[in-house]
Amino acid sequence: MSVIEPSSSAPPGDAAPDVDRGPVAPVARVAFTPLPPSAVELVGGFLGRLQQANSAMSVPRGAEHLEREGTWRNFDNVAKGAVGADYHGPCFEDGEAYKWLEAVAWDAGRTKSPTLLDWLDTASRRIAAAQDADGYLNTFVQSGRRAQRYEQLAWDHEIFNNGALIQSAVARFRATGRRDLLETAVRVADHLDRTFGPGRRAGTCGHPLIEMALVELYRTTLERRYLDLARYFVDVRGHDLLDPTHAYGDAYHSDRIPVRDTVVPEGHAVRAVYLAAGATDVAMETGDTELLERLQLQWQHMVEQKMYVTGGLGSRWEGEAFGDPYELPADRAYAETCAAIAGMQWSWRLLLATGEAKYADLIERQLYNAVLPGVSLDGDSYFYANALQLRAGAVATDSRMAAAGRQHWFGCSCCPTNLMRTIASLHSYLASSTTDGLQLHLFASARVNADLTAGRVAVAVRTDYPWSGNVTVEILQSPAGPWTLDLRIPAWADGATLRVADQTVAVAPGTYAHVRRSWAAADSVVLDLPVKPRLTAGRHRSDSTRGCVAIERGPLVYAVEQIDQEQDVAVDDLLVDPSVLDEEYDADVLGGVPVVVAGAVVAGERVDAATVRHRRVRAIPYFMWANRELGPMRVWLPASSPLS
Amino acid sequence: MSVIEPSSSAPPGDAAPDVDRGPVAPVARVAFTPLPPSAVELVGGFLGRLQQANSAMSVPRGAEHLEREGTWRNFDNVAKGAVGADYHGPCFEDGEAYKWLEAVAWDAGRTKSPTLLDWLDTASRRIAAAQDADGYLNTFVQSGRRAQRYEQLAWDHEIFNNGALIQSAVARFRATGRRDLLETAVRVADHLDRTFGPGRRAGTCGHPLIEMALVELYRTTLERRYLDLARYFVDVRGHDLLDPTHAYGDAYHSDRIPVRDTVVPEGHAVRAVYLAAGATDVAMETGDTELLERLQLQWQHMVEQKMYVTGGLGSRWEGEAFGDPYELPADRAYAETCAAIAGMQWSWRLLLATGEAKYADLIERQLYNAVLPGVSLDGDSYFYANALQLRAGAVATDSRMAAAGRQHWFGCSCCPTNLMRTIASLHSYLASSTTDGLQLHLFASARVNADLTAGRVAVAVRTDYPWSGNVTVEILQSPAGPWTLDLRIPAWADGATLRVADQTVAVAPGTYAHVRRSWAAADSVVLDLPVKPRLTAGRHRSDSTRGCVAIERGPLVYAVEQIDQEQDVAVDDLLVDPSVLDEEYDADVLGGVPVVVAGAVVAGERVDAATVRHRRVRAIPYFMWANRELGPMRVWLPASSPLS
Structure with missing residues (x-):
């Protein structure tokens, strides 16, 4: 049951656009109203220190990476009208700059740091300077590819980049009150609105994001056209508009089934969940309870059939996609950090709309076990994909693979910048x-x-x-x-x-x-809340969990790393004896954590009472793995006997 | 221990090139000498009927598909010197024509069919007419891309296509005694020999195949240069020569580790195994026992760590690649039909070189359970990838996926044409x-x-x-x-x-x-040979087999299809009760097969003695699956209790 009321029924004056709002600021009446960012202050503690590390390390390092990658030079070259200048990075590089900028905006709003405020001013100027007179802005296309404007919607990420720009502009406005970037974003949105929609051009972007962004722009400006365009971009999908013959198929672009008919998410996980989150925004603001109910059903099926115990989303490397129901391999989990962030964004919207605790539960699960594993404890290196198992003998043929270890940056660095903006605005999800x-x-x-x-x-x-x-x-x-x-x-x-x-x-x-x-x-x-260790039994339909247990403690999923085990015990051959389960605080492990200790049996080892009594497996929080020597790791471990 | 002797120690006269040879005709002394194709005749029976279906249906349909796809028109357009004519198909389209032509050659040699002999004459002329004056031949590059000659070795499949041409020319010569296509192939090989090698250009093809082909050309012509060039193409790999920065990594091209240092296969499975087979040919003919021993070790590790119970090779869709050790998902098995064919080719060479029965064992396993599943019982439709499980609710976003069912043809139709040439020459593997x-x-x-x-x-x-x-x-x-x-x-x-x-x-x-x-x-x-049903226990390191059993009977791996089960029993929820195992001949199933019947338990169903006694799971040979109504299927089934 939905408790939302459409925003159209509320006079705009009731919910005037304002500064000091967080990443989602509904105009419609919803079950729960987000608090202004200034109303929530993290005071030390786990999340507070996390936000500090993000501000002190990740965001400044992000600035260095983006400068080194030539991301800002792309804007400068376009602004200068440079002909034949090299464009740097993939076609979605603008989007990474915007995501980073959104992180800077939230941090600046919170800390009032002059450096950050200066970065915002400078970046806003560089961005505005690159905008075409008609409002178009995408440095990839503007760098010698102008004939290609909106010609390769399935692949060129133009509208996706626009969405990220709008999000960062809204953040800058809400966090600092400055309208400069918002004006650029409005010109971009107006250009999109003049180009796409009913009676205009039919089309949308291969990669959703614009939907959420336009609803936020509507919330910030109360300009109804942006909400209508967002709804258009939601409704246009699912009709094979986007390169349906590509090997990844139309599901890759969330274009196989209309959103309203989708009962279980499929295709590229980040795309599918961004779209679902944007559709939830549209449902919220238009009072479309039927759409909201469909989205709740889709969310429920995602959780039941297509989600890892960590909250990780997307099990296929091929197309970075959701697999079939219960297709959840542990070793080849893709579980992109961005997909979990998208999941948090979706659940937050559903929580605001409905007030149901399960959405907040998933936000917590994904934050601790699918988002945080994506960044190292020092905030300086990242996982793009989040495997639930690393086998002995695994070879990395790609920097995203677990066997490659954490990376300082990626050719496509959506995950690091997405993490930055998420952690910078984390206080907005508290209450x-x-x-x-x-x-x-x-x-x-x-x-x-x-x-x-x-x-x-x-x-x-x-x-x-x-x-x-x-x-x-x-x-x-x-x-x-x-x-x-x-x-x-x-x-x-x-x-x-x-x-x-x-x-x-x-x-x-x-x-x-x-x-x-x-x-x-x-x-x-x-x-x-009793946070003592517990074992979670796997589902029989899922190969990587059938007959297995996962160790959890409070909100944290645990993992077993080779480095913490007895010398002669290979993680690959460990079975958990579920009858023994305890914890011990170990000050020497990862700066001091509660280590979970379970009984263990080694596969193939002759089991006698004496041996079993002496074997132990030691587990640490999954999000902390790969912060020491990289080696075999498992979240799911076969159980030596069925869990009673 | 190797029993080979290098061919250089044997005077060429001892093993003069001759017609009436099969697909592999060593010149060096080997443990086992292949028989001339004319010395083996399949007389009805399973394999005989299979070869007949291939001749009667697959090969003629292949001719229609290739004509319709424009494969031969590519040759004609080049021969006419047509400027700006469309090239049809992917860059490796020539290779598919050659593989089909090899099938025609073996069939023609066996049947003396005038139609087939006419096809061979015509095709040989069309191919020769497209050859450049200097011997170069690749219609993709010749169709308006001549500046691109050998410029994109990692991706353009030029040398791969040349390899397939040489193989079909050797087959035509051996099967019919006609030299026309062989002369074209010799000019191609000479062009390669003038271009690549020590003191010439360093390079090789992204996709191995040329190695086997050149050794066969050497065996046919006794021209040592071709063996030397084959050895060069083997030795040059593993030094990051081929686009190592591509997302698939250098392992994709079998270019991460030199062949001699490879202890376990990795990367693109077809490429890796073609290369290993070619390297085995080189080792055989050069008397390189050290190389042969490395290849035997690699083969052993492949079988132990990276092969499905079916003999299927390659577990990753991403890069069509071998996974890490024990990474063998059932649902997402790639197990490309071509990879199993490559496996048969490799094992046949190792068998000839060493005389060890395990190589023939694997040929049998792969033939029945990894190659034959790739073609429908009527010989008219194909699987490219061979999943070991199809789940309820699976969605095909790609025509190669099990959920799409068998296909008459593919955009890349290497598997159908590879199957044709393999079955057409199957009698050569008998003795x-x-x-x-x-x-x-x-x-x-x-x-x-x-x-x-x-x-x-x-x-x-x-x-x-x-x-x-x-x-x-x-x-x-x-x-x-x-x-x-x-x-x-x-x-x-x-x-x-x-x-x-x-x-x-x-x-x-x-x-x-x-x-x-x-x-x-x-x-x-x-x-x-006792062919009664047996259960094979899965390996604990592999998620899809841990705690599971596979049903086998004689050389056949069995599978459970939804269509054969009781109405209220979902394959996805079946567990096998290993205490009950029997078979019954069922004339109504698939034209009459021995159906294996095992005890079954339904997950989640309350188990009592009466229920267990009455539940049964019915299994059919895996290679016959997907020949009726497509539905859930499993090769590995969880066992309700450990296998004693």
């Missing part, structure tokens, strides 16, 4: 509000405030999550009268309890615990 | 001779003769193999004095017996049973 309540979706040490109808509430969250499941929420400020504090209880949190005013109550996993009362400053609630 | 013995490698109703030192021997083989394991060999003609009849005892044939002169003896699987005696006409031996 939301309704007229009389505050919802906490992700647990992190933070200060959060929200303006309810009754007045401003402010809380301090203190936790060592995800290492500990203990979360304290202290009320810092409250209006008179009752309001509701909603705390997400993750689906894995069997046995969770909540202590409110000296009363401890059990809370049900997979829902929000609603605490409605009159609050006073210094009141607190304490959530206790 | 071989030594100075005082005859070896039977494959079992089929046939007449076979061989000229031993003591004189001519002739035998009649009568069998309903592979359906029955009973094989009778009757002596039709024998010289005086003893000679040895060698019968391969397949590795799977536990309990095999041999009856000779009223004595029945047990024979050891995985070897040749040597029967040495003085023979008289009407003597016979009867081999009894």
Whole structure:
């Protein structure tokens, strides 16, 4: 059931475009309203330090990489009208610059760093200078390929790049109040609007993204044309418009089945999920509950049939695609970092639209286990694809393969820049509000405030999550009268309890615990989520999980790396004895983490009581793998006996 | 241990080029000498009918497809000097014409069909007419791309096409005695020899094949230059000569590691195995025992770590490549038909060189379970890739995918034409001779003769193999004095017996049973191979086989198709109860086959004694799958309890 109302029914004045908004700012009435970025501050803790590492290492290094790759020179050459100048990078290189710029915008809004503000000013000028008089902007095509404008929509990523530009411009406006880049983006959007749509040219981009971007531009400008164009770009797909004879097929471009008829995602995973997220935006703002329900069904089938335990999406290297149902190989998982980011974006929109906890659950799963594995602990190197297994003897024939280890940059560096903008805006996913309540979706040490109808509430969250499941929420400020504090209880949190005013109550996993009362400053609630290790049994239809177990602890999926095992034990030959499962904090492992220790049997080794008693397998959080010596790794391990 | 002697030590007169030779005709002394094609006649039976279907349906349909695709028009346009004429097909289209022509040659040699002889004459003329004055011949490059001659060696398949031309010319010469196409091929080879090699241009083709072809040309002409050039093309690989920066990596072109240093095959499977087969030819003729030993080691590792139970090779769609060790997904098996054919070619060369039965065992496994699945029972449609599983809900986004079903032709139709030439020359793989013995490698109703030192021997083989394991060999003609009849005892044939002169003896699987005696006409031996169903347990390192069983019967791997199961039983949810295993001949299934019936459990279904007793899974030979209604299929099935 949907709780959205179309934005057209609300007078624009009710939701005027404004600065200090996060990456998604619905105009329509939705179940949960995102908080302004300024209302959420990460204060140390796991996510806070993560955001700091992103700001201190990833984003500045990104600036160096983009400069070295010639990404900005492409804009400068076009601005200068240089004829015959080399274009640098693949055709979607502009998009990577924009994604990086979006990260800079969110960071600048948060930190007010003069360096970042200066980068924004400079980049906005360089971008604007490259724009054609009619609003067109794509340096790949503008660099000696002008006859090719919109001629290769399936492959040239022109509209995709435009989408990334709009997103970064919206971010710059919302984070800093500056309109310069937004004006460039509006000219780009107007050019698209004059070119494509009913009664104009039929077409869309091989790579979705524009849909989300145009809805955000609509939300920022309240210019209805952008929403209509977004809806057009959603509806036009699925009619074999885009190079259907290519070897990857029309599913590659999300062009085999109309979005409204798609019951399970297929084709290129990033494309499919960006499209679904954009369609969700359209459904939200147009009040299209039927479309929203179809998207919820598609999401459900994705989770049940086409998602890794990590939340990773896309199992085929060929076409970077979703596989068939239950086709989820561990060793050849593609699970592109960008696909998991797209998944977070989609789930966030569905969460706002419906208020259902399962969407926030998936955001958490994907953040910790499918997005974060994509960046090294120091924020300086990346995985593009995220395998769930690295075998002994594996050979990397491609820099994206696990056997190649983490890379500082890629020829196509969508994942690093996408990670940057996601982590830079991570505080926007923490909480939301309704007229009389505050919802906490992700647990992190933070200060959060929200303006309810009754007045401003402010809380301090203190936790060592995800290492500990203990979360304290202290009320810092409250209006008179009752309001509701909603705390997400993750689906894995069997046995969770909540202590409110000296009363401890059990809370049900997979829902929000609603605490409605009159609050006073210094009141607190304490959530206790049991994060002890658990084994998850694999599904029998999936070859890599049949008869296997995955180790999880709280929100974290664990992995077994060769470096942590006994010398004579090959990870490739390990079986888990499910009867033994414990954890120990090891200060020497990866700066200190809870290491999960399980019973183990070595395949082919004669099993006797004495041997079994002494074999152990040691597991670390999956997102931390490949930060030491690269070697065999597994997320799914065969069980020596069925999980009871 | 190698038993080969270099051909250079044998005076050419000892092994003069001659007609009536099969696809491989070593000049060097080898362990087993192939028989002339005229010495082996398939007389009905399974393989005989297969060869008939190939002649009656596949080859004539191939002619129609090639004409319709414009393959021959490419030659005609070049011959006419047409400027600006369209070239039809991919750059390796010439090669498909040549492979088809090789099939015609073997068939013509066997049947003396005037139609086929006429096709050979016509095609030979069309090909010769397109050849440039300097000997160069590649209609793709000659059609308006002459500046591109040998400029894109990694991708343009020029030398690959030349290799296929040489092979078809050698076949035409050996099968019909006509030299016309051979002269064209010699001019092509001379052009290559003037262009490439030490002191000339460094380079080779992205796609191996020329190595085998040049050795065969050497064997046919005794022109040593061609053997030297073949050795050069073998040795030049593995030094990053071929577009190493491409996304598929240098392994794709078999160019990452020199052949002599390769201990396990990698990269594009067809390329890797063609190269290995060509290198084996070079080792054979140059007496390079060190190289031969490396190739035997590589073969052994391929079988142990990188081969499907069917003999299928290559597990990755991405780059059509071998995966990492034990990376053998069932659903996404690529297992290109051509790769299995290449495997047969490689094993045949190793068998001739060494006389070891394991190579003939693999020829049999690949023929029945990795080559034949590639063609429909009526010989009119094909699989390019050979999945070992088709799941419910699978979507074909590519005509090569199992979910698309068999296809009459492909944009790249290497597999159909490769199948044609393989089946047309299949009788050449049946037997071989030594100075005082005859070896039977494959079992089929046939007449076979061989000229031993003591004189001519002739035998009649009568069998309903592979359906029955009973094989009778009757002596039709024998010289005086003893000679040895060698019968391969397949590795799977536990309990095999041999009856000779009223004595029945047990024979050891995985070897040749040597029967040495003085023979008289009407003597016979009867081999009894137990072909009752058996279960093969999967390897724990391979996800698709861990905890699973495959059903085999004699040389045939079996598969479970949805159409043969009880209505309420989904193949995707079947588990095999290994305690029940039987067979029943079913005249209604696929024209009558032994159906294997095993106990079954349905995953998730409550198991009680009564239910288990009544569930059954029915399996048919894997090579026959997808000849009825297309639906879910599995070769590997999870076992409900470990195989004892």
